[in-house]
Amino acid sequence: MLIVDRVDKSYRKGGFFSRERQQVLKNISFHYEQGECLGIIGESGCGKSTLGRLLLGIEKPESGSILLKGKKAGGNRAGSGSISAVFQDYTSSINPYFTVEQAIMESLGIGRDRSSRRDNHAKVDRLLKHVGLDPHCRTKYPHELSGGQIQRVCIARAVATEAPCILLDEAISSLDSSVQMQVLELLKRLKEIDKLGYIFITHDIQAAAFICDRIMIMRNGQIEEIVSTTQLMDVQSPYAKKMLQMVIS
Ligand SMILES: Nc1ncnc2c1ncn2[C@@H]1O[C@H](COP(=O)(O)OP(=O)(O)OP(=O)(O)O)[C@@H](O)[C@H]1O
Ligand SMILES: [Mg+2]
Numbered sequence: 001m002l003i004v005d006r007v008d009k010s011y012r013k014g015g016f017f018s019r020e021r022q023q024v025l026k027n028i029s030f031h032y033e034q035g036e037c038l039g040i041i042g043e044s045g046c047g048k049s050t051l052g053r054l055l056l057g058i059e060k061p062e063s064g065s066i067l068l069k070g071k072k073a074g075g076n077r078a079g080s081g082s083i084s085a086v087f088q089d090y091t092s093s094i095n096p097y098f099t100v101e102q103a104i105m106e107s108l109g110i111g112r113d114r115s116s117r118r119d120n121h122a123k124v125d126r127l128l129k130h131v132g133l134d135p136h137c138r139t140k141y142p143h144e145l146s147g148g149q150i151q152r153v154c155i156a157r158a159v160a161t162e163a164p165c166i167l168l169d170e171a172i173s174s175l176d177s178s179v180q181m182q183v184l185e186l187l188k189r190l191k192e193i194d195k196l197g198y199i200f201i202t203h204d205i206q207a208a209a210f211i212c213d214r215i216m217i218m219r220n221g222q223i224e225e226i227v228s229t230t231q232l233m234d235v236q237s238p239y240a241k242k243m244l245q246m247v248i249s
Helices: 048-056 100-109 117-130 135-139 147-160 177-194 205-211 229-234 238-248
Strands: 002-012 021-032 037-041 063-068 083-087 165-169 197-201 214-219 222-228
Touching: 002 048, 021 048, 021 063, 021 222, 037 048, 037 205, 048 083, 048 165, 048 197, 083 147, 100 117, 100 135, 100 147, 117 135, 117 147, 147 165, 147 177, 177 197, 177 205, 197 205, 205 229, 205 238, 214 229, 214 238, 222 229, 222 238, 229 238
Parallel strands: 037 197, 037 214, 083 165, 165 197
Antiparallel strands: 002 021, 002 063, 214 222
């Protein structure tokens, strides 16, 4: 479904007039199948979020290509043809002047032009229940919700767009551990029920091992290794082995 082929990305180092560039992604190639959960792990600064932005089409690769269902990533309107995202900083991911209902409605508008408002109203109710939120939350503003509840709203919004895949960049990192577990359980449930696929960028190797089908280990802007979660013991590279130590020992 998603084919990433020999992607490179660099940024200008220093000021605007500086000629020196920092190579952030080097020769990244991988396939992603619909419905799978692919984890991306690696040390801080290795290029995970940059790769995420390229997959979302927010930024363009310098060379190489990213094809989502045969089309260039970001070439589609937001909605059913592209990847939805949930980020770490939930405090700024929802417009503070929007109620939960308005925030979700905004996503429902995308890609479903013909739906009537009343239909959308019922859909918001269903979505809230689907992500484990009480429908009474619909009238609340973000500051009236907990971090875990806001992340659930963000997930509901991503689900509402009917995107074939949701990219989560450190989406559970700011939540406390019991809430992290609840959100992971929710993602797992949605994956089973809705056949929803994720690209799960995280520092948390245990969380990745819990929810992902495959894990990509990145190092200095390159793919070190991609390993199936059921075969973590067979990981080849010593670096990947070290990274995964916590979950394979
Ligand atoms: N817009 C930008 N302009 C210049 N340099 C950038 C830009 N975005 C990222 N970088 C650099 O690219 C490198 C990779 O950053 P990136 O945010 O992708 O890392 P990461 O793996 O997501 O790290 P973390 O785990 O800390 O979130 C870093 O050295 C960063 O400083
Ligand atoms: Mg990052």
